[in-house]
Amino acid sequence: MATVVVMGAGIGGISQVYELRKELGKEHELILIGDSDHFEFTPSNPWVAVGWRKPKQIKVDLPSLMKKNGITFYGQGVKRLFPQQNMLELSDGNELEYDYLVIATGPKLAFEEVKGLGPEGHTQSVCKTGHAESSCIDFNKLVANPGPVIVGAAPGASCFGPAYEYAFILDTELRKRKVRDRVPMHFVTPEPYVGHLGLDGVGDTKSMIESELRNRHIKWTCNARITAVSEGKMHFTEVDEDGNDKKEHELPFQHSMILPAFKGVDAVIDIEGLTNPRGFILIDDYQRNPTFNNIYAVGVCVAIPPVGPTPVATGAPKTGYMIESMVTATTHNIVNAINGNAPEKRGTWSAVCLADFGDTGVAFVAVPQIPPRNTNWASAGKWVHVAKIAYEKYFLHKVRAAKTEPYYEKMVLKMLGAKRLKEADQ
Numbered sequence: 001m002a003t004v005v006v007m008g009a010g011i012g013g014i015s016q017v018y019e020l021r022k023e024l025g026k027e028h029e030l031i032l033i034g035d036s037d038h039f040e041f042t043p044s045n046p047w048v049a050v051g052w053r054k055p056k057q058i059k060v061d062l063p064s065l066m067k068k069n070g071i072t073f074y075g076q077g078v079k080r081l082f083p084q085q086n087m088l089e090l091s092d093g094n095e096l097e098y099d100y101l102v103i104a105t106g107p108k109l110a111f112e113e114v115k116g117l118g119p120e121g122h123t124q125s126v127c128k129t130g131h132a133e134s135s136c137i138d139f140n141k142l143v144a145n146p147g148p149v150i151v152g153a154a155p156g157a158s159c160f161g162p163a164y165e166y167a168f169i170l171d172t173e174l175r176k177r178k179v180r181d182r183v184p185m186h187f188v189t190p191e192p193y194v195g196h197l198g199l200d201g202v203g204d205t206k207s208m209i210e211s212e213l214r215n216r217h218i219k220w221t222c223n224a225r226i227t228a229v230s231e232g233k234m235h236f237t238e239v240d241e242d243g244n245d246k247k248e249h250e251l252p253f254q255h256s257m258i259l260p261a262f263k264g265v266d267a268v269i270d271i272e273g274l275t276n277p278r279g280f281i282l283i284d285d286y287q288r289n290p291t292f293n294n295i296y297a298v299g300v301c302v303a304i305p306p307v308g309p310t311p312v313a314t315g316a317p318k319t320g321y322m323i324e325s326m327v328t329a330t331t332h333n334i335v336n337a338i339n340g341n342a343p344e345k346r347g348t349w350s351a352v353c354l355a356d357f358g359d360t361g362v363a364f365v366a367v368p369q370i371p372p373r374n375t376n377w378a379s380a381g382k383w384v385h386v387a388k389i390a391y392e393k394y395f396l397h398k399v400r401a402a403k404t405e406p407y408y409e410k411m412v413l414k415m416l417g418a419k420r421l422k423e424a425d426q
Contacts, residue, residue: 147254158315203378
């Protein structure tokens with residue numbers, strides 16, 4: 001009997017543990033470790049931040065659910081990984097041994113890299129549901145006392161979609177509240193152009209998002225390196241194409257939501273052979289760590305190089321379709337390893353995203369993620385808003401029902417056609 005541990009109970013970890021349960025059967029021990037007793041559907045956090053969702057609507061309690069499905073669950077989190085000993089030290093001091101480990105922790109939010117950034121500082125966040133709940137309190141203060149808003153991302157950020165989503169969702173709700181005319185909005189981003197998304201754009205995302213910003217009267221500054229945030233003021237440097245300082249900015253705000261850069265979590269950072277300097281997990285073509293072959297990684301915690309140099313540092317995002325693909329590949333390769341066979345399944349390094357803008361949205365498909373691409377497609381419309389709601393309903397149902405069917409793969413097949421997607425991935 002093999003003991004397989006999945007470290008992280010987010011979208012990647014939940015998907016991974018369910019697929020492993022289905023493929024491994026009951027003869028192997030399966031353990032899931034989260035840093036709390038619940039799963040939260042992170043893509044819905046921008047809706048929580050304006051009151052469109054309550055936190056309880058996008059959370060699922062895990063202990064009894066995992067027990068029902070024959071999965072051992074620990075909710076205290078991991079203090080440190082010791083890969084040479086095939087052992088984890090949990091946050092309560094207990095130790096846990098494994099035969100195979102899947103790291104699916106997501107990132108550490110590096111708010112500390114910019115003075116005054118984050119919920120402990122002067123800006124809001126939608127990275128965690130608790131952050132979004134606090135942001136909603138600040139949003140209601142904004143409605144009661146309208147003033148300037150700044151939304152965007154810090155230098156080194158890799159996940160830009162939620163920043164655009166929040167800006168447009170905020171605009172939509174402020175119009176509903178009849179106070180948008182008293183709320184100047186500014187989007188501040190390290191991207192070299194609007195719609196870069198850490199991917200050098202997909203299809204015509206540059207024009208699509210620029211048009212959306214103009215239509216909603218949102219000003220923007222690209223190549224922006226936020227240097228500090230003080231109470232009610234954002235300090236950032238705008239650089240030129242060569243990365244040289246071009247202009248210093250100081251903008252006032254009544255409400256601000258800034259996405260941070262990501263790092264690896266403390267439990268794995270600075271483990272030689274396992275992580276890169278930022279703490280992201282190094283993997284081979286089969287989702288395995290090259291040094292420790294019984295350790296696999298999926299999702300945001302995986303080390304992926306940026307698509308190319310930018311004047312201000314940006315990273316590459318990991319979207320739902322990519323994570324689903326990583327999970328499926330990892331499941332097959334762990335089963336092969338348990339049976340004494342070599343790995344053979346590779347993930348699809350492609351990006352698919354649904355970005356909801358409140359009353360419309362943008363969807364894009366990049367196959368592969370890094371240009372040049374076989375498929376470079378983007379589309380905008382109200383259907384994206386509807387599709388994002390459908391994704392939320394599907395995934396929460398999937399978690400509660402312990403299902404494993406991939407949503408994004410089905411969606412992409414419908415959008416592009418099965419034959420076209422297969423050809424693009426080859």
